Amino acid sequence: MNARAPHSRLLARLDADIARTRNLVDAACLRAERAGFLARRGQFAEAKAELDALHVHFADRPHPAVSAWLCMVEGWMLHFGSLSAGARDKLKRAQALSAAAGLAQLQALSSAWLAHMDYSHNDLDGLVRNLTLALQLAAPDNHAARARACMVVALSYDFCDRMDLAQPWYVRSREHALAEGDETTQSALNYNISAHRVHHAMQAAVFGGDVQGQARYAEAGAECASNFDDWVGTESLDALMPMQRACIASVQGQYGDALALYEKHLEDARQQGLARLTGNYLADMAWCRWHLGDRTGARRDGHAAAQSIDSSMHVDDQATTHARLGLLFGLLGEEELRTGHGARAQECWARHRAYQDEMVRAFEAAQLVTYRPGQEPQDRVPVKG
Incomplete structure (x- = not known):
């Protein structure tokens, strides 16, 4: 960890609460929460040691609150270790345990995190259901649940190219993260905002748009996210930001x-959960190689990228990969491949646009409305189904 990293306010509060708590279960929950913070920051060995100790201590006398916290933290370890899909199952278990035990605030937190997983898996029904549940249950001072839920609303609107709707939710999420003293959530906000700017820049590069304007926003966002992580000592998922920088450098010419960033960090990025984006990265590496005069390498990576496109890729990622390959094979004189990838790009892009429209309509129907400065947002929304 960076020696300059400040002492976390959240960690300090948890340490103080643990020191003065005499109730065994309350202390165990706080210890699990502390382990979760460490896991989200990338200190997996220390987090696992704490979890193992708690498992041993409660093996013969399990308690629902402790069990729910352990499931949640195990989910975080899987997510922040490699973006593993298994994290979602752990969080579903945490949600079920907390709901069965009537632990509303823990259910709100697990629901908010499940919403984030739903967002990543393009599960729109689950996303809306868990967001509304999290915002309905979370007390005004449940900053952890509200920060995560507000972030997911913002990310969803940003994904839909509706920054006008996303921005107020980003603001609310950051306010709750600051109130919680949670640097890892602030780091997640920085990273995800930057990631969206990078995606929009790449989409503009292949489908048309303000490429350099988007790239400048992406570059500024990546710089902000990297500097913040260096300052607070975030160690988890350390290959993700270099891959963002690679994309930015590519669209900037x-x-x-x-190419140097791609080659250095691609394998680590795959191991940290970005294997599904291999096709995107290989296609862009091929594009870079062609512009650097390496036609053989460009053709090789281009064909490898085409072979890497599968159903695990989100449709917007498929669209940009096909579009990049269509342009590449056109430059390489492979007309049949240019036409085929170009057509697939347009098909995937149309499906992506339709999904964006569907998501906005679903959020509007669920009353996930935009926060307006000077008035309380409509956070307490009805639960669907």
Whole structure:
């Protein structure tokens, strides 16, 4: 960890609460929450040691609150270790345990995190259901649940190219994260905002748009996210930001810099949960190689990228990969591949646009409305189904 990293306010509060708590179950829940913070920051060995100790201590006399916390933290370890799909199952278990035990605030937190997983898995029904549940249950001072839920609303609107609707939710999420003293959530906000700017820049590069304007926003966001993580000592998922920088360099025409970043960090990115994006990365590496005069390498990576496109890729990622390959194979004189990938790109892009429209309509129907400065947002919304 960076030696300059400040002492976390959240960690300090948890340490103080643990020191003065005499109730065994309350202390165990706080210890689990502390382990979760460490896991989200990337300190997995220390987090696992604490979890193992809690498992041993409660093996013969399980308590629902402790069990729910252990499931949640195990989910975080899987997510922040490798973006594993198994994290979602752990969080579903945490949600079920907390709901059965009537632990509303823990259910709110697990529901908010499940919403984030639903968002990543394009499960729109689950996303809306868990967001509304989290915001309905979370007390005004449940900053952890509200920060995560507000972030997911913001990310969803940002994904839909509706920054006008996303921005107020980003603001609310950051306010709750600051109130909680949770640097890992602030880090997640920075990273995800930057990631969206990168995606929009790449989409503009292949489908048309303000490429350099989007790239400048992406570059500023990546710089902010990297500096913040260096400052607070975030160690988890450390290959993700270099891959963002590679994409930014590519759309800015800095092909040598982009290729060097891709080659250095691609394998780590795959191991940290981005294997489904291999096709995107290989296609862009091929694009860089062509512009650097390596036609053989460009053709090789281009064909490898085409082979890597499968159903695990989100449709917007499929669209940008096909579009990049269509442009590449056109430059390489492979007309049949240019036409085929170009057609697939347009098909996937149309499906992506339709999903964006569906998501906005679903959020509007669920009354996940935009926060307006000067008035309380409509956070307490009805639960669907």
